[in-house]
Amino acid sequence: MAASLWREAMGAGAPAADAEFLDYIEFWHQPECAGWLDQQGEHSKAWRRRWFVLKQGMLFWFKDSDVDHASVPRGVIFLASCLAVKGAEGVPDRKFAFELSTPGETMYFAADSEEQKEEWINSIVLPLAAPAGTTWDEIFHTVDMLRAGFGAGGLDPSAGE
Structure with a gap:
């Protein structure tokens, strides 16, 4: 398909x-x-x-x-x-x-x-x-935050800020 x-x-x-x-x-x-x-x-x-x-x-x-x-x-x-x-x-x-x-x-x-x-x-x-209406820039920012959080503080997305 x-x-x-x-x-x-x-x-x-x-x-x-x-x-x-x-x-x-x-x-x-x-x-x-x-x-x-x-x-x-x-x-x-x-x-x-x-x-x-x-x-x-x-x-x-x-x-x-x-x-x-x-x-x-x-x-x-x-x-x-x-x-x-x-x-x-x-x-x-x-x-x-x-x-x-x-x-x-x-x-x-x-x-x-x-x-x-x-x-x-x-x-x-x-x-x-991602919620409807989310822009790609917002998604990329979330991905970056999550990746930073994996290394710095586990799964917490705010850990990379």
Whole structure:
């Protein structure tokens, strides 16, 4: 489904105007989160290593990490359609797996460590949990405060102030 959403957004059956919003997202510049993840395929269920970039409520993936303004994503997940993201401990051969569920499917990813898995889950969940009308600057500020709080005073967001 995520791949089919991408094909739809990029014009395979959708008007070009619907895909133009992707031109305004600078996924190559200061992403909220970026790194290597293994992703289970939509049809074959084979695992593939991809470079993922989280930016403005969208999770893009690429074949390599050399992402710039001319890069073309291999796919995108619109996180507004996300119902849940959580650890997936029952995935065989993938110690640090997590799942992302949308109304149409559940997708599986695997990080290289428990810390990376938690960082991805938290980076995906935080914008989804923000109250309606919250700006991206406010979300980024909250993320910065939370990260400072993890090192300085546990989970207290005010600890980094």
